[in-house]
Amino acid sequence: MVIDVTGAEFETEVLKAEGSVLVDFWGITCQHCKALMPYVEELAAEKGDLKIVKVESKANRDLCVE
Numbered sequence: 001m002v003i004d005v006t007g008a009e010f011e012t013e014v015l016k017a018e019g020s021v022l023v024d025f026w027g028i029t030c031q032h033c034k035a036l037m038p039y040v041e042e043l044a045a046e047k048g049d050l051k052i053v054k055v056e057s058k059a060n061r062d063l064c065v066e
Contacts, residue, residue, distance in 0.1 A: 002044050004036075005053040007060045013053055024054040025064060 002024070005013045014021050024040050026033035037054075044052040057064045 001052075002041055003051070003053045005055050007062050009025060010055070010060075010063055013051075014043050017051055019049065021053060024052065025033045025055055027057050 003013065005023075014023055022043075022051075024033075024036075026037070040052060040054070044050070055063055
């Protein structure tokens with residue numbers, strides 16, 4: 001399962017999480033991001049020990065490096 005994370009949840013869900021976490025920064029208007037999402041979801045289903053979160057970049061600019 002891929003979890004949607006906002007800036008308010010980032011510290012708890014990512015920085016303080018136990019184990020490995022993959023963060024997918026994506027954009028609503030990014031066609032490449034949309035095309036990649038089924039593969040990210042497939043990876044989440046296959047790797048139960050890997051926590052995967054996605055962060056929408058426009059709504060969470062404070063988490064993104066430009």
